[in-house]
Amino acid sequence: MITLTHYLVLGAALFCVGLYGVMTRRNAIALLMSTELIFNAVNINMVAFSRFQEPGFAHGEMFAIFVIAVAAAESVLGLAIILAIYRSRQTVNSEEMKLMKW
Amino acid sequence: MEQFLFYTFAASILIAAVLTVTVRNVFHSALYLALSLFGVAAVFALLGSYFLAGLQILLYVGAVVVLSIFVISMTKHITGAGAAGTGRRAVPALLTVLASGALLTNAILRTDWGASFAYSYGAGTDAAAIGSHILSDFVIPFEAVSVLLLAALIGAITIIAKDGR
Numbered sequence: 001m002i003t004l005t006h007y008l009v010l011g012a013a014l015f016c017v018g019l020y021g022v023m024t025r026r027n028a029i030a031l032l033m034s035t036e037l038i039f040n041a042v043n044i045n046m047v048a049f050s051r052f053q054e055p056g057f058a059h060g061e062m063f064a065i066f067v068i069a070v071a072a073a074e075s076v077l078g079l080a081i082i083l084a085i086y087r088s089r090q091t092v093n094s095e096e097m098k099l100m101k102w
Numbered sequence: 103m104e105q106f107l108f109y110t111f112a113a114s115i116l117i118a119a120v121l122t123v124t125v126r127n128v129f130h131s132a133l134y135l136a137l138s139l140f141g142v143a144a145v146f147a148l149l150g151s152y153f154l155a156g157l158q159i160l161l162y163v164g165a166v167v168v169l170s171i172f173v174i175s176m177t178k179h180i181t182g183a184g185a186a187g188t189g190r191r192a193v194p195a196l197l198t199v200l201a202s203g204a205l206l207t208n209a210i211l212r213t214d215w216g217a218s219f220a221y222s223y224g225a226g227t228d229a230a231a232i233g234s235h236i237l238s239d240f241v242i243p244f245e246a247v248s249v250l251l252l253a254a255l256i257g258a259i260t261i262i263a264k265d266g267r
Contacts, residue, residue, distance in 0.1 A: 002108045004215055010112050010145070012206040014119055014138075016199045021123030023195035029174055030128050033135050036166060037119050040142045043158075051149045053215070058231045061151050062240050065232070068161055069247045073254035075166045079173045080258040092177045 007048035015041035028085075028094045032078045039071045107148055115141035128174050136167045153229040 014037060021034030043064040050060020086092055118138035122131050143158040236244050 008210045016203040017119040020195055020199045024191050027128050047149050058235055061154050062235050076254050076258050080261040084261050086177050
């Protein structure tokens with residue numbers, strides 16, 4: 001029997017993997033892809049809560065849809081900024097983007 | 103049957119996610135990300151929200167991953183030094199991740215989730231329920247998101263466009 005706890009643990013595990021990617025990756029595109037993993041972990045939690053705690057309603061799925069829309073906007077802007085930085089500084093390494101770092 | 107499907111999808115999601123964050127080649131990383139997102143769509147279908155599963159495949163696998171691959175192929179340094187996490191940062195990151203994972207799992211297992219409804223697999227919400235939610239009680243966030251997407255579109259064009267033209 002698969003319960004709510006199984007889905008929540010799956011979401012927590014996926015979140016941790018994404019967190020590891022955010023902390024270790026140096027390529028800025030790979031950083032963005034790791035944040036997508038984190039968004040998906042949150043979405044699994046939303047849909048699981050919606051299904052197990054409030055069946056027949058779609059409120060959790062609505063939150064997941066808005067998360068997907070905002071993540072798409074974030075991804076587009078992040079990749080555009082990465083391309084602009086690549087054009088002016090010829091790098092996508094996040095450690096070399098330290099112009100504003102004290 | 104549902105146990106077999108859940109564990110298969112969960113294993114494919116987690117293995118593909120670990121490969122996404124550890125493999126050295128960023129292009130391969132994007133392909134593993136697509137596999138992981140397919141697994142998440144399968145979990146949505148298992149939970150009965152087929153509309154969200156389709157949306158996940160269309161928007162994530164079809165748009166976000168393809169866009170990432172476009173940008174990866176437009177930039178150099180796909181492989182090589184600094185592409186993946188290396189020893190200097192891997193150990194503290196691993197410790198932090200294991201600690202937060204233990205904390206989250208402990209919190210999940212200790213919480214009393216109340217009377218979880220025993221829901222039958224196969225009976226989910228349909229697109230009509232989601233559509234009526236969008237246009238009734240979620241109409242203001244819906245409009246806000248449409249403005250946000252327009253702003254993101256204009257912002258991306260402005261960032262990428264050459265100066266003065």
